[in-house]
Amino acid sequence: MKIVTWNVNSVRLRLSNLARLVEELDPDVICLQETKAHDDVFPTAGIAALGYPHQAIAGMKSYNGVAIVSRRPLTKTGTQHWCGKEDCRHVYATLPDGTEIHSVYIPAGGDIPDPAVNVKFAHKLQFLDDLAIWGGALAAKPKAKTARRILVGDLNVAPLETDVWSHKQLLKVVSHTPIEVEKFNKAQASGRWIDAVREIIPSEQRLYSWWSYRSSDWAAADKGRRLDHIWISEALRPSLTAATIHRAARGWDIPSDHVPVSITLED
DNA sequence: ATGGTCGCTTGGCGA
Numbered sequence: 001m002k003i004v005t006w007n008v009n010s011v012r013l014r015l016s017n018l019a020r021l022v023e024e025l026d027p028d029v030i031c032l033q034e035t036k037a038h039d040d041v042f043p044t045a046g047i048a049a050l051g052y053p054h055q056a057i058a059g060m061k062s063y064n065g066v067a068i069v070s071r072r073p074l075t076k077t078g079t080q081h082w083c084g085k086e087d088c089r090h091v092y093a094t095l096p097d098g099t100e101i102h103s104v105y106i107p108a109g110g111d112i113p114d115p116a117v118n119v120k121f122a123h124k125l126q127f128l129d130d131l132a133i134w135g136g137a138l139a140a141k142p143k144a145k146t147a148r149r150i151l152v153g154d155l156n157v158a159p160l161e162t163d164v165w166s167h168k169q170l171l172k173v174v175s176h177t178p179i180e181v182e183k184f185n186k187a188q189a190s191g192r193w194i195d196a197v198r199e200i201i202p203s204e205q206r207l208y209s210w211w212s213y214r215s216s217d218w219a220a221a222d223k224g225r226r227l228d229h230i231w232i233s234e235a236l237r238p239s240l241t242a243a244t245i246h247r248a249a250r251g252w253d254i255p256s257d258h259v260p261v262s263i264t265l266e267d
Numbered sequence: 268a269t270g271g272t273c274g275c276t277t278g279g280c281g282a
Contacts (some may be wrong), residue, residue: 009273009282013275015274036274062274062276062280063281078276085280111282156282212271213282214273216272257272
């Protein structure tokens with residue numbers, strides 16, 4: 001089973017890119033973030049035609065929006081609200097084998113890394129704190145050891161020094177500040193989540209999933225960050241056989257600024 | 268310190 005997560009930055013504009021993703025990667029499940037489409041205008045039929053008729057979506061007009069689209073039936077679908085807001089940042093579903101999937105979009109956090117003067121950054125820190133509490137509750141459940149869970153998405157934090165183009169130059173840049181990394185790591189640890197991509201690709205290796213649009217030549221500059229993640233529960237670790245970040249997608253026509261990240265789990 | 272580019276939507280916000 002192959003699972004992909006991708007911040008598409010408008011699902012309607014990226015339909016042909018999704019078709020190319022399907023052609024090249026052949027995933028079973030695709031999790032999307034920043035769909036930027038209210039449920040009424042989500043391209044349900046177009047995505048079903050690509051082979052993904054089972055869909056759980058949570059969208060709003062213009063901003064945010066998450067989805068899970070699948071070849072396999074989805075049950076127990078729903079959305080979860082965070083930080084007292086209803087801004088469509090989390091949708092979840094369960095696959096036929098019982099695997100629970102969460103597609104999450106953590107707030108970017110604005111430009112100034114100070115919660116006292118930047119409410120977007122305060123929101124992001126609160127979200128990370130709440131994610132730790134939620135994960136802690138999941139991990140404390142009686143059957144947590146055998147639970148098959150996957151959390152994917154644009155988590156908007158690059159935790160490792162090798163997850164950014166320059167650790168030193170990004171220490172005060174939102175997405176890589178020490179406070180964010182600390183809360184991000186705590187959220188991961190509390191939920192006993194395993195960073196599936198780093199299980200496969202060594203932490204010494206530089207790895208990015210996002211390159212800004214504000215660059216005349218993103219590939220040459222290569223000032224990327226790994227903002228998109230796939231976390232799995234302990235029960236799924238033995239099944240994990242592959243993980244890939246599809247850098248080439250950043251060079252496709254009409255690209256998203258994020259690229260797809262995928263894992264393979266042996267059924 | 269600033270600007271650079273996208274997408275949604277038509278002025279400006281969010282990333």
